[in-house]
Amino acid sequence: METLKFKTNIKCGGCIANVTPFLNKLPAIGKWNVDTQNLDKILTIEGNPGIDSQEVIDTLEDAGYKAEKL
Numbered sequence: 001m002e003t004l005k006f007k008t009n010i011k012c013g014g015c016i017a018n019v020t021p022f023l024n025k026l027p028a029i030g031k032w033n034v035d036t037q038n039l040d041k042i043l044t045i046e047g048n049p050g051i052d053s054q055e056v057i058d059t060l061e062d063a064g065y066k067a068e069k070l
Contacts, residue, residue, distance in 0.1 A: 001030060002049045006056065006067040007040040015065065022063040026055065043067060 010019060016034055023032050028051040035042045045056060053069045060067045 001046050002051055004045045004047070004051060004053055004056065005070040006043040006045070006053075006060075007070055008034065008043045008060065008065055008067045010034045010036065010041050010043065010060075010065055012036060019060060019063045019065060022059050023056075026059060028052070028055075040070075042070070 010016060013036075016036070019034075023029060023045075026047075029045055029047040032043065032045045035044070043056075043060075045051065057067045057069070
């Protein structure tokens with residue numbers, strides 16, 4: 001498993017509900033979560049080795065959110 005972290009603008013449970021179908025459709029992702037208590041709203045993704053961080057960023061943009069790889 002490979003772990004990626006992103007700074008996002010996912011602020012609350014409603015935002016998480018909005019991005020869930022988008023992130024769940026990416027086959028390389030095993031599991032993910034967002035720390036909404038962190039000032040940077042950190043999205044942590046665990047997935048297959050070689051997971052494409054740009055694909056995650058693009059997917060979040062499709063959902064209406066921003067992400068920056070840490």
